[in-house]
Amino acid sequence: MDAMKPVSGSCPYCGGGMRTSAMSCPSCNVEIRGRFRESLFLQLSDSEQQFLESFLLADFSIKELANRTGMGYQAIRTRLDKLIETYQGLRNSEDQKKRILDRVAQGEISATEGARLIRGLDHGRS
Template sequence: MKRQMLGRCPICTTHLDITRLHCPSCHTTIEGKFEPCKFCRLPLDQQEFVEVFIKCRGNIKEVEKELGISYPTVRGRLEAVIENLGYRPEPIPKTDPEVARKRKEILDALNNGEITAEEAVALLKKG
C-alpha cells in the first residue's frame, strides 16, 4: 500500500512544508524548502472529488451519479475546491428570466454532449 504525502498538518490543518527529498534508488537526499502542488494541499476528500470530476470530464450529471450526490452538492464541493486552490469563485449575476432560460438551454446542451465546451462558451458570450 502506497502512503500518500500529507499536504496539511494532521493536528492543526496548517499547510506543511516539504524539507527533504530522498531517492530510494541511489539514496541521494536533498534538503531545502519545497512547495507541493496546489492539489496536494487540498484535503483528501477534495482531492478525491477532483479525481472523480476529472474522470467524469467535468460532466456534473456523471459526477452526481458517481458520487450519489445532488447537483447543488456537486456545485458546492466544486466551489470549495476552487476556493481552496486560492481562486475566488465569481458570483453568479442575477439575470432576467429569459437570459437565464437561454443559459440553461446552452448548459443542458453541453451537459448532454450536443455541443462542445468551445461552442457553449461562444454562445454564452453572445448573451
C-alpha cells in the same frame, strides 16, 4: 519496498500546513533536503483532493459524477464552487507572498516585517 503513505497538506498534530523539506531517489538512495515549491493542490484537504480526483475521472462532467456517486447536481455544484474558491484563495496567498518577498528584496520593508506579514497570511488560512 516500503508501503507508500498518502501525502497530506495538513499537520496531523496541529492542523497547520505541512511543507516538503526532503526528497529521495528510490533507485540510488540519494536524498536532498531543503525548501521546495509545492503544488497548491497538495494544500487542499484530503476530501477536496478526493473530490477533485473523482471529478477528473468523471471527465470533468457534473452529470457523470452524479451518475457515479449518486450525489445531486446542486450538491456537486456547491462542492465544486467551494473547491474553486479555496484554490483561488491559495493562489492569491501565494501571489501576496511573492509581493512581500519582492518588497523585502527591494528594501521597502525589513526581512523581519516580511516574515511577520507572511506568517499572518499563513495563519489566516489555517
